[in-house]
Amino acid sequence: xxxxxxxxxxxxxxxxxxxxxxxxxxxxxxxxxxxxxxxxxxxxxxxxxxxxxxxxxxxxxxxxxxxxxxxxxxxxxxxxxxxxxxxxxxxxxxxxxxxxxxxxxxxxxxxxxxxxxxxxxxxxxxxxxxxxxxxxxxxxxxxxxxxxxxxxxxxxxxxxxxxxxxxxxxxxxxxxxxxxxxxxxxxxxxxxxxxxxxxxxxxxxxxxxxxxxxxxxxxxxxxxxxxxxxxxxxxxxxxxxxxxx
Numbered sequence: 001x002x003x004x005x006x007x008x009x010x011x012x013x014x015x016x017x018x019x020x021x022x023x024x025x026x027x028x029x030x031x032x033x034x035x036x037x038x039x040x041x042x043x044x045x046x047x048x049x050x051x052x053x054x055x056x057x058x059x060x061x062x063x064x065x066x067x068x069x070x071x072x073x074x075x076x077x078x079x080x081x082x083x084x085x086x087x088x089x090x091x092x093x094x095x096x097x098x099x100x101x102x103x104x105x106x107x108x109x110x111x112x113x114x115x116x117x118x119x120x121x122x123x124x125x126x127x128x129x130x131x132x133x134x135x136x137x138x139x140x141x142x143x144x145x146x147x148x149x150x151x152x153x154x155x156x157x158x159x160x161x162x163x164x165x166x167x168x169x170x171x172x173x174x175x176x177x178x179x180x181x182x183x184x185x186x187x188x189x190x191x192x193x194x195x196x197x198x199x200x201x202x203x204x205x206x207x208x209x210x211x212x213x214x215x216x217x218x219x220x221x222x223x224x225x226x227x228x229x230x231x232x233x234x235x236x237x238x239x240x241x242x243x244x245x
Contacts, residue, residue: 004222005188012185015178016067018099021050021059027193043199045190053094053122056087057212060182061174062095068178069101074169078158080106081136081150081172084120088174093126102128104168106157108136133157147173175210183215190216191223200226207232 026046034042050059069077079092084107096103105127107120116124124130139149151172158168173179194202204220204227206213213231220229 008184008219008222009188012181012188015064015181016071017063018066018070018095020052020063020066020095020098021055023050024189024193025049027190027197041199043197043202045193047186052098053090053126056091057183057186058088058091058174059095060186061179061211062091062182064178064181065092065171065174066095066099066101069169069171070099072169074167075102076161076166076168077101077103077171078106078154078161078168079103079171080123081108081139081154083107083110084116084123084130084132085118086123087119089123090119090126092171093123093130096128097126104129104131104157104161106136106154107132108139109134110137143175147175179211180215180218183212184218185215187216187219191219191226194227201228203228203230205230205232 026049027043028046030042030044034040047057047060048055050056052059052062065079066077077092077096079096080086080089082089086107089105089107093103093105103126105123107123107130109132133153135153136150139146154170154172158170161168190204204216206216206229208231213229216229220227
């Protein structure tokens with residue numbers, strides 16, 4: 001192991017973290033899909049199996065967010081900001097409950113369902129408090145502008161809770177440096193699995209808002225680029241960003 005990798009592993013280990021997921025998640029062969037796509041070999045990193053209220057990639061991030069909240073002495077975790085079907089809201093509520101800290105999950109108005117279903121229903125079960133803030137309906141849809149708008153709303157909410165005696169930790173969005181740490185840890189895990197399977201120079205494709213790919217990119221560069229990383233945006237980016245393939 002080179003010194004840079006040792007330094008990276010040590011840096012990750014030094015960050016406050018709450019164990020929430022089932023790791024490592026398996027790397028499984030998909031031979032029939034590989035034949036259908038006419039590729040020699042296809043493997044899928046099953047991060048849907050991270051656990052914690054139906055799992056998903058956000059569990060990796062939440063370990064670090066909640067670790068940071070507890071290290072800061074917070075007793076209330078404020079998160080959310082999107083619609084009530086948000087995966088992030090569900091994992092934030094579940095993670096806070098597992099970590100033993102109260103949660104206040106915030107949602108914006110809207111949705112296509114007549115009542116709470118799916119993630120929205122689970123989030124309401126898991127959160128200590130769940131509120132829909134009408135002012136979030138005016139948030140812009142461009143991601144960076146949306147997060148900036150949300151930060152102002154959340155700051156007013158947290159100020160109110162501090163006046164009531166709470167010690168809130170506010171998470172306005174996951175596309176921040178700490179949010180990338182989950183997939184720095186996940187990228188090291190993936191690199192070990194690829195090496196154990198004898199797979200050299202694979203193409204790794206990730207669909208992300210940014211933090212997942214950023215974490216994988218850090219690992220890829222530190223390790224000397226053992227894989228080719230191809231990012232796929234799940235929403236329009238207005239021409240921002242570029243391919244790392």
